[in-house]
Amino acid sequence: MLLTRPTRPHPAPRFLRRPKAALLASAVTVCLVAAGAPAEPLGVGDRIFPELGNPGYDVAAYDLAFNYSGANDKPLKAVTTIDARLTSSLRRINLDFAHGTVESVEVDGRKAAFAGAGEDLVVTPDHALPLGSVTRITVRHTSDPRPADDQDGGWVQTTDGLAMANQADAAHLVFPCNDHPSDKAMFTFHVTAPNGYTAVANGLPTGTVKNGGSTTWSYRSQHPMATELAQVSIGHSAVVHRAGPHGLPLRDVVPAADKKELEPWLAKTPDQISWMESKIGPYPFETYGVLMAQASTGFELETQTLSLFEKDIFTEPAYPKWYIESVMVHELSHQWFGDSVSPRTWSDVWLNEGHATWYEALYAEEKGDHPLKDRMKAAYGASDRWRAAGGPPAKPKPPAPGQKIGIFRPNIYDGAALVLFALREEIGKAAFERLEKVWVQENRDTSVGTADFVRLASAIGGRDLTGFFQDWLYGEKTPPMPGHPDWKQVPPPAPAGPAKKS
Template structure:
């Protein structure tokens, strides 16, 4: 089955603008944290009034019955004086909620888990929330009908959250503007392997169950978290500068299942030269044998593939570690900052390895007629249902090649390096990119970006 990229990116919205939204209140009075982070495409994704610093997730999963039990401990800081706040969680039965170790009142309203601490929270106060929950998992779908979140499979789980599917398996502030570090403790039947982000911190087997511990120290958007389970073999190698590379490959795929990963270390080195140092403490891949999802996702440090990936797909997902995972859009409307950049990076890798040049790819695509689906919707604001439209990927990448031709190679690659260096670990908008491009190129580029990103149809002059 063909693997379809679904890597899951002109207002200046910042992380604080979106993640800290709360209901209006008189100065000094307690407020109810907002049930959404303010995203136009997904109004109920995320929450307002607090900022998460760490998730500690303890999960037990039985693939045969899909029985799931979870205990989540969330470390956060209140950004307003709160009488109540929300977490995103879909399904499951919540058994208990504690705030700083004390029982807290809670209720459910759709995907919102509403929590009322006994004494409220002061602005700036650091606190922990502990939630125990259980239930049966399924095969959830996003607003386009594609499988996402915790997808139950015959041998385990395929976990890929983009855009707001993290709430299908843990309580979360589910918006890209609230990044946090993670610890995972995943218990599965002996013989299964559980793989998450970051690096392994040991495993043990007791009474027919194996517990795998993983630690992800680098701040991560919730849509990039994974806890995939299957019949995986873990394969370790070393990348540039001693970078650990940990691949999990399903045994059913045989010896060629990881062929597309063979040049990963070379790719890391090449993209590091173009964009700047690799952002995180490790890398790798999860290669599953369940092609029903039909896509790959750039889960942080360990992209997940529904089947054996091509070299081009691996390059695409790797490039996302810079553009999407480290430098992350503040609004889903601006997903082209993920997909256009990663698609263009795969073009650069093809050129670097003796294939078509990026200019030739651009020319071939631009030769397509005005009626081609390539041109719409505009990649700068595709709409929630068209979030993963082909134009977001290809017209987004063409935008970068057209910009390269307009401002010259020296300015263009200086722009990519400065974009990453200046926003590493943060959240960005298209307007941020436009301002930086104008500063580096010393050209006025509003009209150029309006033509390529926001105007329907095929660009003819720019």
């Protein structure tokens, strides 16, 4: 995720997010209350978001069906089907869901009771589910595209339809799920919209079916995906196809009326993928593309195989070419770092944003003559202030209540990229570059944590780097930069004094 609305074009300010409404306060509307003890919300105990995710099962696959009427002020009719394996014996199943009306729930084809509890939908089947069993949960519900009080994320209203922005952990504003990046699953999408609209989702198309005045578009992912990375675009869109490196199918989604104007930017993706592959190895998914939405979000987002961008970033003349391309590479880098290799907890998000910022800056150095060293020296000067405000890179401070996107602070963008720069200085360029390639190859399609990165870096670096990472990732103060003893912290500018009277 990346902010793209600085006051003036500059490579550094994007880590700050525009203040938005608080998140996830509304409860699920239910039509049937479970009998017995009151339903309670659960979570997997994430340090940042302890109530998100749910214990006791592992989702294998989601099948999501949405029916869009063409009106953004009306809820979509939806059916979510979840196939899951039980990792504990359960009498109840908690799902994350917080912005829709549940009409019915079935477990293995039999009606189940359900109730809302906080941001959870609590399902009580008519029989206990034993450890190791495989179960199918079918929820018929609405999915509301209208923003609610104290909520942010989920559906994004565009001028001609909808898109999704589910980070951080806002997918449960759209569909019932186990909304934590540690539980990745396969996804299938079926999106029905009036004729004249185009629907696109993660993965590859599996067919379209016309039925009178509407069309149903279907897509399926070929790799597991975290819920925060789900993407569905519905609009008066053109889908532009081209071949990428090694014949990789690329498809971009743009407003149909702006296709010609945006084509020069779309044509840059194949070379950007080739550049990334030269740094860290083969692209990890079945397709890629950019979704240019006519919406004001304040950020770009690495939704898997189809990165979300505000269209205006490509048409705003104040942004220089090198800057826009580096933003495109930031989101492309996330396909490796964050999407293919996902964080096990939200405290590990520095692995996503630090790496994406690293390759964004490296691209700007090689293609735009903006030295990486200069950017890292500037980051070093501000690092202590960032740590004080947002916490160390691998121990970010929790966001303010209702402000989940508040975790996206400078400490996990340039502050985390600074850790990677220090690591390269510590173990040498050759070892660092090998580490990057091995990291994405060995952990493809998994969720991993900071400790895994430390272990691999130590193995490839040829020595125990636990102490090095402890200081750089968890210290309240920024350690000395290896090889650069002259780098110092820069105090913030002094506040302006009172104006003198004439």
